[in-house]
Amino acid sequence: MSGFTWERGPFTRCAKCGQTTMGILSAGGQLLTKRCTNCRATVQIPLPELDKKAIYLDQFMFSMIYNVKNEGNLPKGHEAFAKEVYTLLRRCVLLQQVFLPHSNIHHDETTVFHSPIDLRGLYQFFGGDVSLMDSRDVELLQDIRFAKAYFDAAEPAVSLDIDEIADSRRNEWLPDMHVGVRADYSQFADHIRAVRGEVHDAMKHLADTWIERKATFADVLESEFSAIGPTKKQAFAKWFEEVSNPDPNDPLALLESSGRQIYREYRELCHVLEDRGVDENQQPIEIRKFWHWERHREIPHQRISSYLFAAVARRVVMGEKKIVDRGLLNDVRTISTYAPYVNALFIDKRCAALLKEEPLATELDYKARIFSLADTDEFLDYLSEIERQTSDEVREYAAMIYGTD
Known part of the structure; x- marks a missing residue:
């Protein structure tokens, strides 16, 4: 021809x-x-029908993949791993066996990266362009499931199926042509950095408090659990004050207040109560009761994050100074939100080590296998096993469409 x-x-x-x-x-x-x-x-x-595994990579891994592709600096001592995992991950994606989902956490961290547009384009293309529900929406989804159980006097049940939080493209074959949108979110970078700085300062203050009180793991864990209700009540009171007395010099204040997580939760809880015939005047009372329900500590994201903060506190009191850094809160949110749903998480060594400590190792229950740079061989073996399990029929079509060998 x-x-x-x-x-x-x-x-x-x-x-x-x-x-x-x-x-x-x-x-x-x-x-x-x-x-x-x-x-x-x-x-x-x-x-052929597919059932792709979800492998969540933290921002460090996507940055490393970016550097492999663009011949940038690779982490010392892990150069060979970086190149091998780049090839193996892409092969598993093209064989339609896995997808590497991206989330709002990736989005925020990418916005402050030195080449945000290129990195965002890479993880969307390289990983199969499947996104997960916003982490705050996942938390709200779990909270509302527990609320319905509370108001119905039923046993709480939360579906942890990945399809609950992944977009509809999870089990579709990748298109043979990829069209990307090079959106520029750089105008948000300064705000994201400022918020991260404020959160980091608050975490450092909390760490000082742990040291001063010589807090134990059990102390912090119980404090985290006990604070759930009062914190929600306080956050709602603050929101109510904002909307009742808006700043006349800030025309966007009301708009920002309407997006507060606590208001979104309150509004959803009102809908739940309305569906159950509860009078509008009684709804705030019932919501406050729910916020103080002891079984909040069983909600997956609450339980995992509380245990992680308790483990961090234990390390801080023991004298570890570098564990509270600017990325800690995002790491905790990533694990507590997505570990119950995805098949594997590749996270930093610090948090991976925390999850292996007791009582986290035996008392936390989540689907994801945890990997980090501390066990690179195990991660490569995991990916190789997935690749080997690909059916001959899928291999044949993947070779035809994407040129895999």
């Missing part, structure tokens, strides 16, 4: 005209579309 065609190889024999001119026109979703360059006959072939 010669000249330009919209169809591409490999070309096979066309059943209609008999020429070896039947090529791939497009692929993705659930279908492979082929068309003959000679007679224009078109066929659509259903692609």
